[in-house]
Amino acid sequence: MKYNKLTFPYKGESHDFVHEGSYKVVREDLEEGVLGEADNDGTIKIDKSVKPGSKKEKEIIVHEETHMNEMEAEDEDGNKLLAYDDDSVTDNIAGKTYKRKNGKLIDNDTGKEYEEGDPKLPHESRAFAASNKIKNA
Numbered sequence: 001m002k003y004n005k006l007t008f009p010y011k012g013e014s015h016d017f018v019h020e021g022s023y024k025v026v027r028e029d030l031e032e033g034v035l036g037e038a039d040n041d042g043t044i045k046i047d048k049s050v051k052p053g054s055k056k057e058k059e060i061i062v063h064e065e066t067h068m069n070e071m072e073a074e075d076e077d078g079n080k081l082l083a084y085d086d087d088s089v090t091d092n093i094a095g096k097t098y099k100r101k102n103g104k105l106i107d108n109d110t111g112k113e114y115e116e117g118d119p120k121l122p123h124e125s126r127a128f129a130a131s132n133k134i135k136n137a
C-alpha cells in the first residue's frame with residue numbers, strides 16, 4: 001500500500017470523465033473508500049465512481065484544491081504551508097507534524113492517532129470547510 005497521498009475518502013457513483021480546472025484532474029480507480037487525492041505533482045485524482053458534473057465531484061475537487069493550494073504556497077520562511085512525503089505530513093499553518101503509519105497520521109506532539117482524511121485534522125478541517133460550502137449549497 002502507498003501512503004504518499006492526502007486522501008478525501010467519500011463514496012460516490014460510477015462514471016468516466018476528466019475535468020480540467022486550475023489543476024490537472026484525472027480519473028482513476030482509487031483505493032477502496034477513497035474518492036479523491038491531491039498529488040504533490042499538481043494532479044488531482046478523482047475515483048471513477050464519481051459522477052461527472054455532479055455536486056459530489058465539485059465538492060471533491062474543491063476539497064483537494066484546498067490541499068493543493070496549501071502544498072504550493074509558502075510562509076515567510078519559505079516553508080510550504082502543507083507538505084508531505086511517504087513518512088510524514090507537516091501542517092505549517094496549524095504548526096503540526098504527523099508520522100504516517102498504516103493509513104494513520106500520528107500527531108508528533110500528542111501521540112494521538114487519526115485516520116488519513118479525518119476532518120478533525122486541522123488541514124482536513126480547512127479543506128472540508130471549503131468543500132462543505134459546495135455540499136451545503
Ligand SMILES: [Zn+2]
Nearest residue numbers: 007008124127
Ligand atoms: Zn483531505
